[in-house]
Amino acid sequence: MKTRARYLLSLITIACLIIGFTLAYFLTRQPAKTTSTENNTPVSTVVVPEKITLKLPGASPIDARVEDYSLPSSLWVVVNKDYPLSDQQYIPADLTRITTVPTRPDKTSDERSMRQIVLPSLESMFTDAKTAGFDLMIGSGFRSYTTQAMYFNNYVKASGEAAANLYSAKPGQSEHQTGLSLDIALTTKECYLDTCFGTTTAGKWLAEHSIDYGFILRYPSDKTAVTKYQYEPWHFRYVGTDLAKALHDSKLTLDEAYPYLQTTLEELRNQKKI
């Protein structure tokens, strides 16, 4: 019995020692490890990702959209006579038939469609316009390459290519093909697709308030030399509220913003964000 008791005592002693050492190890090692991580790491090694912004002259920098602006699907794509769509047959993946605001009933289903991403802002703008006293409708939204070709060829036949080029776009050069642009009209068709639309109270309201909904008046009267289009107070392009406001503050058209967009795009590429 004595031997057995001694044996048990030895076992208990060994167990206590193991537990003691284990506790001591964790109590001493763990805080030391934390201290080295928290206190000994030089601040300079902490990598803070650089925020990429779009800086337009005269406007506050805005957060860059992390996407390739050269793609027709980008909300910030520039489409004009100098920069046609990179994919000539582009059709937006989220093209949606507009049912929540009035559209011209005699237009094709395509022209009564726009990109889904635009629709909530479009609805808000039309609702607020109605509250302000104007009944608006969409004269034309999305236009496919084929539809634009049909329009342009008809205009050329009617008035020659030089004239047609001032008020219409060649296929592949129309913003309407992005599904982000639209022609807005009064349901009464007063000054329909006419410069006098800009003198109507509805035209004035749109020119003043469209940026609040992310739409820009794309071809202003004082920028025809830049846009290479006549003044079109009915044609609006969705770019989102941030860019719409920045363009407004900088007094630049989307065409004039192109080099700044390119700079931001380069930064995105350099930082491998896209």
Ligand SMILES: [Zn+2]
């Ligand atoms: Zn248009």
